Amino acid sequence: MGADREGGARRTSARAVAYVACGAVLLTGCASMPDNGDLRGVESTPRQDTQVRVFAMPPREDAPPSEIVQGFLEALTSDDPHYATAKQYLTAQAAKSWRPELSTMVLADGPDTEAGPAGGREGGDNVSFTLTGTKVALVDAEQSYAPAEGAYSRQVYLTRDKKNGQWRIDGLPPGVVMGQSDFQRNYMSVNKYYFASNSAVGAASQPAAVADPVYVRRRVDPMTHMVRSLLNGPTAWLGPVVRSSFPTGTALEKGAGSLTPDDQNKLTVPLNGKATRVGLAKCNEMAAQLLFTLQSLTTAVDEVEVQAGGAQLCVLDEDGAAAVAARGSAERPEYLYFIDGEHRLVRIPGGSRSSNTEPVPGELGEGAQALRSVAVSRDEDTAAGVAIDGKELYVGSLVSGGSLGEPVVRSTGRTEKDRLTAPSWDARGDLWVADRNPEKPRLLMLQEGKGEPVEVEAPGLDGRIKSVRVAADGVRIALVVENDGKQSLLVGRIERAAKDETREKDGEQPGVSVFELRPAAPALEEVTTMSWAGDGRLVVVGREEGGVQQMQYVQVDGSTPEGPAPDALTGVKAIAAAEDDRLPLVAYSEDGIVRLPDGAQWQTVVKDGSAPVYPG
Template identity: 50%
Template sequence: MPDSGDVHPVKASQRGDSQVRVYAVQPRKGATPDEIVTGFLEAMTSDDSNFATARSYLAPETSKRWRPEASTTVLAAAPDPGVPILGGRDKPGMSYPLLGRQIAAVDAQRAYQPVTPSDYRRTIHLSQQGKDGEWRIDSLPPGLLLGASDFERNYVSVNKYYFASGRSVMVADPVYIRQRQDPVTRQDPVTQAVSALLEGPTNWLKPVVESRFPTGTALKGGTRSLTFDDRNVLKVPLNERASGVGRSQCTRMAAQILFTLKDLSSSRVEQVELQRRDGSQLCVLSSGQAKEYAPDHAVGSPDNQYFVDKEHRLALLESGAAESTEPRNVPGPFGDGSLPMGSVAVSRDERTAAAVSRNAASLYVSSIVNGSELKGEVVHSRGASAANRLSAPSWDGRGDLWVADRDPENPALMRVPDGEDTPQDVRIVPGLDGARIEALRVSADGVRIALLLTKDGRTTLKIGRVERQGPADDPVVTVTELRPAAPQMETVTAVSWAGPSRLVVVGKESGGVQQVRYIQTDGSTTPSALLPGLNQVRAVAASDDESKPLVAFSAEDGIVRLPAGANWQTLVKEGSSPVYPG
């Protein structure tokens, strides 16, 4: 038995190797019903053109109706054909139950939606076809049916990018495309990603984002491959719908493509050239020019780490500081002990902070770059105990401050415009159905919010869409269409944004131990997203820059940091509430 080293989870069904390819096999003459069902399920995992081999297991009329691109049902393991049932006079043939445990679904927009793991049971029916009486499938569930390992082998997550409504800030919209050539369109991954972008945002995100591409814009007909030249320039030919756009709009269109492709291709995208249908140039945009549309472009890349020290003061540990570097307290009332604090949030420009008092009754805002005096409280809670008062605050990318009052008698989600104006209640539609907001984190783009919701002793993670209506200087703000982000977890302890469409989550699955892992905002995850173990984690913080280390508070180890490729390192033995700006 080893007596050192990290502990890693082991799955009974190993993750599919992305380099492994499955080549489907045509049904043999005289194949039995068992062979037809097994062969068809295997053929669905292959890349053959238009799923031609999989269709060879279907009756002719069934093959015409089957649309594998319409949806994908993802099971924890490959579907298991049950014991067949022989049909009667009214419906001759044989029926096979397909059994498994469903964990997710992917719709026609390529959007992934996790579900609470539940038993899956559908039926596949076979009948004898033609004069030779060959067995073929004449009824089956819609779309594709894949086990998780086959799904991970065949598909890859990519962020499409659109502009936040009324703003020049990019918002990530994650979808899944084929890792290699798409069987239906025959497009390579780069072309699939651009095509998905041109199709528009997914339904969930659509109300709060805008595409700069004119309606109906698509790739020039017949385009199946987009390649980079030796200078990493990508030329993208568009159809006639885009031919008349002006230069300003065109550069924003190119920015959407640059952001979408920046993490997909192994060859770094340095420049995008958009072309008219006739091959003439519309515009050119470099990756450096596109940076002005990043969510944090106005304040740079905030990556300093902050925490509440043992004296309940706000302390700063500068980015890149050595392990031996002592943290320093910030200037002003938050750093000199005037306000003993319990939790804190630092604005994205790192000039202002918001702090909740130790008893969680009051929220204050103050400068952290000069020695100004502490102003009056911004929000007050009348909850009977600290656990029933204010949550930790969070700043969005617009400079607004968010906090939740957990008072059972008067619960509220509040937004403080510019961190100093009159607090405004934020409605949640539909309501929380008795759940209480335990914690919240708003995304850098300001259009999504992560909520930890407690009900019946269980805390779950949901993502909501932040909608604004009315005048820009005084909008009515609503959080709508909450959706589960980690349904596989029995309870979630802490959450932080960790990039444009990624969260770092602390929680545990049913019957499991606490774990720290990355989860996409669409709820998808991979075994590689599981991070090294850490005991008794109470809080976690991540930068929007995914290269920066995670920071966490462990009741056992204090304030700790996780650099890339290393294990957790203790920074300060006593402290709490670690945060990055935001």
Template identity: 50%
Template sequence: MPSSGDVRAVKASPRADSQIRVEAVPPRKGATPHQVIEGFLEAMTSDDAKFATARAYLTKDMAKKWRPELGTTVLAEAPESGPGREGGDSDPGVDYPLIGKKVAQVDKERAYKAVTPEDYRQLIHLTRQKGRDGTEWRIDRLPQGLILGAADFQRNYQPVNKYYFAVGRSTVVADPIFIRQRLDPVTLVDPVTQSVRALLEGPTEWLEPVVESPFPKGTRLKDDTSLGFDDRNTLEVPLNEKANGVSRAQCDKMAAQILFTLKDLSSSRVDQVELQRANGGMLCSLSSGQEEVYAPGHDSQRAGTQSQYVVDGKNSLAVLPKSGQGRPTAVPGPLGGGGLPLGQIAVAHDEDTAAAVTKDGRELLVSPIDTEGAATPLVRSRGTDRADRLSAPSWDGSGDLWVADRDPLHGGLLRFAQGGGEPLPVAIVPDLGGARIESLRLSADGARIALLLTRDGRTTLQIGRVERRGPVDDPVVTVAALRPAAPQMETVTAVSWAGPSRLVVVGKEAGEVQQIRYIQTDGSSSAASVLPGLNSVKAVAASEDERQPLVAHSGGEGIVRLPSGANWQKVVTEGSSPVYPG
């Protein structure tokens, strides 16, 4: 450091933009058909307003018809154009195939749907038209929507969870979509406004049967406005006349939906949401944090007090030390007494009750955790082999207990209302077509279920809706509309919910080693979602509270933990079936 001399001003370096931007370049004079296609594909990846530069590569008629907002086809790599083929005398134009490997489709609702990687091939047709510089090649036929490589898609779009209420309950359910990272080129609005508009448009088609919105039908932003914050970080949301007559309780739920939805936007900090009538008067306001009363299991999650449970070396239900150091402690109830050899366990969200399948897989037991007495048997499987008996149980956010009896002759998906009583069969629509349920996990909101299904030696991860119809106290429950959540994986070994719309999955892709990674319920993921490696993982557990560490059972290490920002740490050598409440 200098010890003498004058003090002189130094110009600060300009702040770098953390995101790469692609500037669209218009077609140059005399461009060949191949150059026109390459320029158009590049222009689709830009933030150009209304995609004006991309439209410059189209004929005037096609420029009016092309609608990029109808959806996005996501390819593993940027699309490539194959060799052109001239049409002949009857067609003076030229066809160019767009080829790639399709991995996902985003629909007009902004919902992402992962697919098993498949070959993509679509034709783009070019023709000559008169321009200001003479005759020029332009595109006159092409697929609607955008065609992007996965890297460009991740650069331009970000995932956001919209939130709606589970039908008949004051618990929010996440509905994942993708919005533009910056201004939307079509609507020219920012991510906050995009998210609120998408929320007001209602849930995506897949989730709609199991959720509802307190926003009155037809509620939209007043005058199609763009939203902004005042100097108190309050987001003022002017609504049209459809919302004028809502009650205070209904309005609080509406504001809570917005607060939950905007949590995922790192670019915005919302301290309060203020909903306004069409005339500018205030409907209600809700401060950040007040929305948490509608979160699934909000009491334990807010305090970060959820415990981690395992089956210890004595085949009993035990709780791990919160410090991550020391041996697990057996719970005082009958499941922790050591007299019942347990195999797999599940603890209710309130942590007052636990369920366990015996080590031989034959019987499902339920018992209070802290009360002495006898465990209550709920069901007994007649399966011949261990693999054909009961799966690990799981609790939903309503207090119901679920298990799969894998007996091919007498089995099925079973539910026990409030964790007891007679087993209630749950139909899966359409049926599984011979696939076997290996394991199941219910979301904390109770509206979705994750199933590991085995067919022809391959185990896949499917997400289904949990539909409840009829009386609230005695509903008919059905699992419907299963869809793949990890189609890129050849086989999946274990799964756990790890947030409102996130799963932690253990599995491997074709020809690869076993991985542990985060995957969204819509099947989307990123390279950053892959977690540190761990050998021979048999089970994994994550909390709905994303601040809590992962817990896993490794065949080589025993019970291990993964705290945030660290590597796997051994907790105890003997133990199995790690779980968080649920």
């Protein structure tokens, strides 16, 4: 549990927490603690610089119950690695049974704290307090973040030690409770990486690297904790669609201690005996997982050495990791694509500041079919386009002379908004699109962009799909879903049935489903457009209840990433981002096609254009 409240004066004793930054000690105000009565709420630490260190202070002699509760909550916002100081506020038995690592409940503000009765316990040596607040999120034992809502209310019980007369907490909820600003100061989001379990990318059959975001304490040896988390395996949500190359039971070698890179930015990871018989190819995959994960945390690691039983198994650098696995954020698209004023598919170099467009090779660039939305395969060899009336989906080769052929999907929706969404390609070369026909809403997938569409099952989907974007890894999908006039951005897990030779002989495609859709932008009630913008991040344009349209980044787990939001832009109708964040954000707005180069303001590319996309 912890303490947090935005923007108020901090009513806490100097004995509770000390802040240290840049070699200076900053003590909080020395307001006195009440000896009895209600606590009016545990005030938040105003949002501190992330470099500020926070140290817990132990309970003072003869502290009253209210101060014990306050001090305990404050101690939980500190950088104490094992909560040793926080445990000093507990009885010996409570300290043994309390499990802070089980969960972290994040509240909008710090828990309000109200004194209550003894909770059915006898005598005057027992009191209780009720912790209340509004839920924002829950970080579980796997360090996985999930948005939460509703009221929070839990009891904390205290007793007076009969021998020394000191008040201590002897009953409390499992895990930690912390306000949002303290959570943001204490924790950071990091991606750990696994491999898509049933996919291959390109001719080299590289596995696709999949980001699995978790939260770790920012200043409590995050590097070692991330390696341990990676070795423990993927989170439950992602687990069904990914694999790890580490043998079952692999862990850090006993007594490994804290992991730190050397002065050459190489990190040595000593593993236990479970990994001693791993071959070079498998070890390189393990090292790639480690390197991708650590580089999500810090720029201080360029190379990883994997050891087991004291012997070196392999060494891998960035170039080696790129050869082992395909990672979306490392793939740099050659072109940016959009539809010009003549409803043709055109392109410009992806990283260029040029505004000189050229039609793509093939019939989609020749205007054989007027288009309203497009998607380009990740190898940039094939494109899919939805006809201007939204009724048909065409697939064409991006080579000169390539024919367009017949539509691969048709919609019978009565109006344009009731027909096909913009399409999206995954890393396997499969094509996705949704039919918004209210009489027969469908999510469809075409293997390699051809053949009979597979109708994708989506258990738990409540509403009609407005927009579809598949992640580069091919195992996660983002959907904008409309229900009762409100739109939600949801992220689901793509599961593909194992191939069945009998069904294949009968011409049946393996089944595909989207499971466990979860909110990625829970505060928004209207979502205009969205795009993947990294391995575990999306950029979304939308509006909160009673608010105005805004553009922001969101994590796939529903949390908000650190760093600034994109510069404001009015009248946005479509947004395009590459997983490679070195490429500019591109939008279709009232000013036409515009882009946001790094460190600059929005710039017009062309006035007469729409539907910008990067490959994917």
